[in-house]
Amino acid sequence: MLTYKVSVKTSSQCFAGTINSIYLTLVGTERSSDRTLLDESFFDHLKEVSAVDRLFNITVKEELGDILLVKLERESYFCNDQWNCSCITVKTPFGKSFEFPCYHWIPENKEVVLRTGKAVLPQDEIDFCKGYRCVELDSRRNDFRWREWHTGFPMSIDASFSELPQDAQFEIDKNLSIKTKVINAIENRILGKLCNNFQCWEDLEDFKKTYFLFQKTDRDFVMEDWKTDKMFGYQFLNGCNPVMIKKCEEIPGNFPVTHVMVKGFLERGLTLEDELKAGNIYIADYEILKDVPANATDPKTPQYLAAPICLLYKNTFNHIVPIAIQLSQTPGKDSPIFLPNDDQYDWMLAKMWVKSSDFNVHQIVTHFLRTHLITEVFAIAMYRKLSSVHPVYKLLIPHVRYTIAINTLAREELICTGGIFDEACGIDVTGIKQLVQKAMGRLTYESLWFPDEIKARGMDNQEDVPNYYYRDDGLKVWDAVKRFVSNVVEIYYKNDENVKEDTEIQAFVLDVSCNGMKNCDHDFPKSLESREQLVQYLTVIIFTASAQHAAVNFGQFHWYAWIPNSPSTMRKPPPKTKGDVDMKYIMESLPDRWRSCWILGIVWVLTQFQKNELFLGMYPEDYFTEVDVKDALKTFREKLGEVTKFINIRNEELKLPYVYLSPDKIPNSVAI
Numbered sequence: 001m002l003t004y005k006v007s008v009k010t011s012s013q014c015f016a017g018t019i020n021s022i023y024l025t026l027v028g029t030e031r032s033s034d035r036t037l038l039d040e041s042f043f044d045h046l047k048e049v050s051a052v053d054r055l056f057n058i059t060v061k062e063e064l065g066d067i068l069l070v071k072l073e074r075e076s077y078f079c080n081d082q083w084n085c086s087c088i089t090v091k092t093p094f095g096k097s098f099e100f101p102c103y104h105w106i107p108e109n110k111e112v113v114l115r116t117g118k119a120v121l122p123q124d125e126i127d128f129c130k131g132y133r134c135v136e137l138d139s140r141r142n143d144f145r146w147r148e149w150h151t152g153f154p155m156s157i158d159a160s161f162s163e164l165p166q167d168a169q170f171e172i173d174k175n176l177s178i179k180t181k182v183i184n185a186i187e188n189r190i191l192g193k194l195c196n197n198f199q200c201w202e203d204l205e206d207f208k209k210t211y212f213l214f215q216k217t218d219r220d221f222v223m224e225d226w227k228t229d230k231m232f233g234y235q236f237l238n239g240c241n242p243v244m245i246k247k248c249e250e251i252p253g254n255f256p257v258t259h260v261m262v263k264g265f266l267e268r269g270l271t272l273e274d275e276l277k278a279g280n281i282y283i284a285d286y287e288i289l290k291d292v293p294a295n296a297t298d299p300k301t302p303q304y305l306a307a308p309i310c311l312l313y314k315n316t317f318n319h320i321v322p323i324a325i326q327l328s329q330t331p332g333k334d335s336p337i338f339l340p341n342d343d344q345y346d347w348m349l350a351k352m353w354v355k356s357s358d359f360n361v362h363q364i365v366t367h368f369l370r371t372h373l374i375t376e377v378f379a380i381a382m383y384r385k386l387s388s389v390h391p392v393y394k395l396l397i398p399h400v401r402y403t404i405a406i407n408t409l410a411r412e413e414l415i416c417t418g419g420i421f422d423e424a425c426g427i428d429v430t431g432i433k434q435l436v437q438k439a440m441g442r443l444t445y446e447s448l449w450f451p452d453e454i455k456a457r458g459m460d461n462q463e464d465v466p467n468y469y470y471r472d473d474g475l476k477v478w479d480a481v482k483r484f485v486s487n488v489v490e491i492y493y494k495n496d497e498n499v500k501e502d503t504e505i506q507a508f509v510l511d512v513s514c515n516g517m518k519n520c521d522h523d524f525p526k527s528l529e530s531r532e533q534l535v536q537y538l539t540v541i542i543f544t545a546s547a548q549h550a551a552v553n554f555g556q557f558h559w560y561a562w563i564p565n566s567p568s569t570m571r572k573p574p575p576k577t578k579g580d581v582d583m584k585y586i587m588e589s590l591p592d593r594w595r596s597c598w599i600l601g602i603v604w605v606l607t608q609f610q611k612n613e614l615f616l617g618m619y620p621e622d623y624f625t626e627v628d629v630k631d632a633l634k635t636f637r638e639k640l641g642e643v644t645k646f647i648n649i650r651n652e653e654l655k656l657p658y659v660y661l662s663p664d665k666i667p668n669s670v671a672i
Contacts, residue, residue, distance in 0.1 A: 004058040004067075005091040008038065011084035011103070013171045018074060018083035022106075024056070025071040026090060028064030029128075035073075067098040068129060070114040074106045082106075082166065087622070088114060103397075103621045105166040117625030119391035121492060123501045133387045137504075144168075144383040146515050149411060152437035154373045155516045157380055161408045168383075168404040203587065207563050207596070221656065222558065226565040229340060232351050233312055233320035236284055238658050240552060240559045240566075241362035242470040245312065245320070247458025248283040249276060255309045256331050257324045265323040265340055267316045275313070279464055282312040282320060286357040288365070288442075290329045292435050295428040295569060297418075301592070303426050306574045310354045318466050325350040327574040334576040345581040349589065353574055356567040359560065360427050362552065365439040368415065371549040374448070375400065375670045376407045377516035378541045385508040391492045392505060394623035395485070395538065398614065399545040402671035414602075424591070424598035426569035440520040448540045450478045450548070469650075469658035470551060476643045477547045477616070477661055482539045484636035489535050491628050496530040509537065546616050550666040556603040567591055568599045606672055616640060616666040640664075 004026060010016050026033040038056055067090045074083050085102040092098075100114040113132050125133060143165040147158035157164070208223070225231040236245040251257050251272075259272040266275055275281050289307040296303070311324040321340075327350065328335040338350035379400035386393035414420045415432055422428045427435065447453050454460045454471050462472065493499050500506075506527050513524040528534050560566050572589040575581055591599065614620070617637040624630065640663035651657035659665055 002060050002063060002093045004033070004060065004064070004093065006056045006058055007053045007089040007091075008056065009053050009086040009088070011086045013084060015082070016084035020083070020108075021075045022083065023073040023075065024058070024088075026058060026060075026064055026067055027069035027071065028067050030063055030065030033058050033060050033064060035071075063094075064092075066096065067092070068116070068126075069132065070100045072102075072106055072112045072114065073110070074108055076108045087117075099622075099625045101621070101623050101625070103623070107166065115387075115389040117622065118389075119394055119492060119624065119626070119629075120389050121391070121498065121502055122387070122504045123498070129389075133389065136387055137385065141384045144380050146380065148519070150433050150436070152433070152440055152519050154369070154377050154440070154519065155380070156373070156376055156411070157404050157408060159408065161405070161412055164405060164408060165383075170402055170405050203583065204564055206593075222565055223562040226562060227348060229321040229351075230319050232322055232355070234656070235355075235559065236282075236312065236320060237465075237468045238470050238656070240555045241358050241366050242468075242551070243366055243453070243457075244284045244286075244358060244361070245282050245457065245459065246284075247279060248281040248311065249458075251276070251311075252283075252285070252309065254329055254331055255311070255324075255326055255337075257311055257337060261337065261339060262311070262313075262323045265313060265321075279458075280314045282314070284310045284312065284354070284358070286354075286361060287329055288361060288435065288438050289357055292427065292431045292438075294431065295422065295426055296430070297422045297428050301571060303569045303571060304573045305360065305426050305431070306353050306357055306570075308350075308354050308357050308574075314465075322351065322354075325354055327353050336576070336578050338578070342578055343581070345583060345586060346575070346578050349575065349581050349586055352564065352567055352586070352589070353570065355565060356426060356570050359566045359568055360425060360435075363421075363425065364427065364432055364435050367549075367552045368410070369436055369439050370443070370448075371544055371552060372403070372407050372410065372670055375403050375541070375545045375549070377512055378545075379403050381508050381511040381516055385511050386504050390504055391488065391624075391629075392508070392538065395488055396541060397623060398619050398621065398668045399542050401614070401669040403545065403669055406671055420598060420602055424568055424595045424602065426567075443520055444522055445524040445540075448544055449536070450474050450543055470661065473643070473647055473658065473661035474547060474551065476646070477640075477663060477666070478539065478543055480636065480639040480643060480663070481542050481547070481616075482535060483639065484632060485538045485542065486535045487632040487635065488629060489531055489538070491626070491632070493531050493534065499528055499531055499534050505534065545669050546666050547661055549670045551660045553672070554607050554609075554665065555660050557607040560603045561600055563591060563596045563599065569595060608672070609667070610671060614668045616663045616668055618668065 006024065006026075008022075008024075022038045023035050024038055025035045036058055038054070070088050070090065072085065083106045084104065085106055087102055088100040090098045090100070099117040101117045102114055106112050113136070115129070115132075122133065145158035146155045149156045157168070159165070222231070236242065257272070262272055266272065268275070268278075268280070270278065272281070286307045286309070289305055292305055292307075294303045294305040306327045307329050308325060308327045309329070310322055312320050313323045314320055323340060325338045326335055327338070338346055340347055378396070382393060382396050382400060386396075388394075415429065417429050419429070421432065447456070451460070454475070459465050459468060459471060462468070465471075493502075509528055510526050513522075513526045517524050525533070525537070528537060560568070567590050569591050570589050571592065572585065617633075617640045619633060624633070644662050644664045647659070647662045651659065
């Protein structure tokens, strides 16, 4: 008789254990073991503890050979609980050891087949395992089906939050409603303390009453300096939405700014035309909001949207400051161009309108569409087309963790009729649909390439555009991710032909292009022809899901908690003349108390790191077992550590530290 020693590890997350029966079968190159009942309970993990191994002996009469597969089954007798298996290790009587990563839930009365931790391309698969690979993908395609949520949107998963496949769901302790968290934040920090203090805003000091109930932060300078043109311009570089600003080479025809208008703000003694040629003029154009309807959910409180154009100037101190603002896309007497030397309230309100527009474009386009929804497309296609033994599946799985779940929850609670956006923002579901459809018409694959996107806006030269920390830190992180991806790709793909022959990777790319992104006229590739193209593709996915999301998400409380800095909505229409605005008009334009409370609750919740957050480079689940991949991971973490150290040293010298792209503050995935 021969004894195979089997180590079975249950996940450390809450309620990962089971009181039901677990059966195991070893499948080797020579033969299989009998289906064996594991005779110890896995009940330990009904609360969160460190993962613990259970050791079992599997006795057989004849040698099994090298272990190729482990089959698991869970039979329910007492209750339909779940079991989350981390991994299984098998030691043969002859000194060999085989690891079988799992890291997912074992369904009831359904056989689950685990492959060894060694990644295998489909063309290198042994005949015996090809059938299991096909069965796995057939099952996943049944669970992860495409659905068109709204016309013109990227495709999403065909399931409600409660119907999601188990492996796409949150862990039990994270499985809480976003809306509930927001409401709790509002109730605990605001309403009980303020509802009897005042019923409406009377002056800007009232906003402080809510702001300080959340926390005093190192971003209190926003509250202190938000009125200044310097702070206004700085946010185009390093605020929540650092993707709108671009180099202006020619004044748009619908924005009739002249040298006479702005000559008093041009500090170098040059004409406007010469400043344009010198590269000192920038622009932020919110044309995408043109004709998008404002929030109409509350007829008692009309709300308004604008599509402003803002001209910015790099002054002799290398600060980006506004020099002209038009609050519509149609010039004329009803759409004056506001200037810094206008009445202080005219200029203050014009800047508020720009920031309100920026808020809504940021939330729906920059944040929701270009990180959340795009990452979900990649995630669904990955589950549908890549076997768990595929190296790219192993590479991507940490970077799509919880993305499908958070997006499904957002569709049911945030971006829906009666949802949080309807409650608090200047754009409701009707407007959101139109805005996303417009943005999809402009979305390209190459616009997701971070260095190319920066260059396309003319913002790539560090000497020309200094202090653009979003660009500087993002390029360092992009480079680190790309090097890591390249190292992994080179391990498994020895040449370009290996990429072309990989049927699963080609099916994955085609599924993204023809199904996930079918609702827009895009340039997403339908196939990949080289290792270089594969590296670029995977870098886009990982960077978008981790760094890009971090850059546009985790600063929201810092920049939006002081409501006048970035109003989520406006309750009066844009002014059509100059000289008629006073502070009373401004207060009546800003969000009311209830909407302000909603926004504070939202941005508070969305910017909190999760319990046991996994940051970029942290991969506690060992999907890869090969030494060379683990070496690549080690090199990746070292590079990220160098980037973090550089950012920390630089930030020590800055009054306004930029932290959102520091690798130690970049979660692996879109999970909030």
